[in-house]
Amino acid sequence: MDFYEKNGIIPYINAHDTYTVYGGSRMAENTLQAMKEAAASFVDLKQMQIQLGKKAAELTGNEAAYFTNGAEGALLLCASICIAEDSEYYYRKLPEIAGTKREFIVMRAQRNAYDAALAVSGADIVEIGDADETLEMELEGSINEKTAGVVYFASTLYQRGSLPLENVIAIAKKYKVPVIVDAAAQLPPKENLKRFTEAGADMVIFSGGKTLCGPQDSGVIFGTKQWIERCIRFGAPEHGICRVSKTSREAMAGLYTALENYVLQDEEKRECELREILNRISEKIVKTEQEIMLKIVEQGPVGQKYPRLFCYLSEKNSSEKIVSFLRKERIYIGEDRINNAVYISPLNLHKEEADVVADVLCKALEAE
DSSP states (O other), rough: HHHHHHTOOOEEESSSSSSSTTTOOOOOOHHHHHHHHHHHHOHHHHHHOOOOOHHHHHHHTTTTTEEESSSOOOOOOOHHHHHTTTTTHHHHHSOOOSOOOOOEEEGGGGGGGGGGHHTTTTTTEEEOOSSSOOOOHHHHHOOTTTEEEEEEEOOOGGGGTTHHHHHHHHHHHHHHHEEEETTTOOSSSSSHHHHHHTOOOSSEEEEETTTTOOTTTTTTEOOOOHHHHHHHHHHSSEEEEEEGGGOHHHHHHHHHHHHHHHHSSOOHHHHHHHHHHHHHHHHHHHHHTTTTEEEESOOOOSSSSEEEEEEEETOOHHHHHHHHHHHHTTEEEEEEGGGGGEEEEEETOOHHHHHHHHHHHHHHHHHH
């Protein structure tokens, strides 16, 4: 009897994606072992942050790095240190605003649930542009003595209506305003681990619990030494607003090991493995002779570089009913209700699970 069964918790097969609500992703054995070893001894957490941050920066080609308890915790920390600047007094007073800088500029086209982390820090969000377009003069005209930073959410979901990142960075640097990039789910490709910092972003955030396959409650900030030093100075275990998002020694050990695994893996080989899983599923679906169209889409839900299998259904089938059928069989799959389609992400699937998903999906299609 495993942990879930013993405690009355229902496990599912995740053929949807690395979403938080499902638990993110699977950790490798060496990641779990690193966490176990870290838990066995006590350390100075700040010294661990500094040492692993240096190694993570070297590993990924960045100037500096800092481990957090997730991407949103990282966003809170980045916002807080921008407001506090270099003042411990200001930092300790957050979310009460002290000092002059409290505004973060965010494009309307990029507004989302995650920018709430900015507000938690005590910041004011200055929205520019509209859903269809943002002009450079709107960004430049919004920068003033109260501006603490510009926040950019990297995702294909927000491309329409957004300024290109390089334009944002150029304008922000002109006025010496830091740029924070939330790239939480922007992997693969692994070159993205340094692409945004190489473009000139001051701080770039990645989730540790998605494609990196680290602990779900982990994240990492890559950035310049100036800003990462402030993360180290003000972040947990120091007292202040960001102590609520402290990172454990186990999470740091797990994420660093997962980061090593990710950087060292053969991306072409990994992509072939993912395609093989999707091919196993599609071959079984084709044999049902159902009136559906299968298509491999060459990117993840926010523009990541990996394949997904879309099944476009006939009028006699309903994507909502198919998803419900699989959910009852303890399988999560994705749904594109507008196009009456369901889709499968191979990221979290073993081959044996792929066969189960294919068999149950075929039953669902035939039942319709």
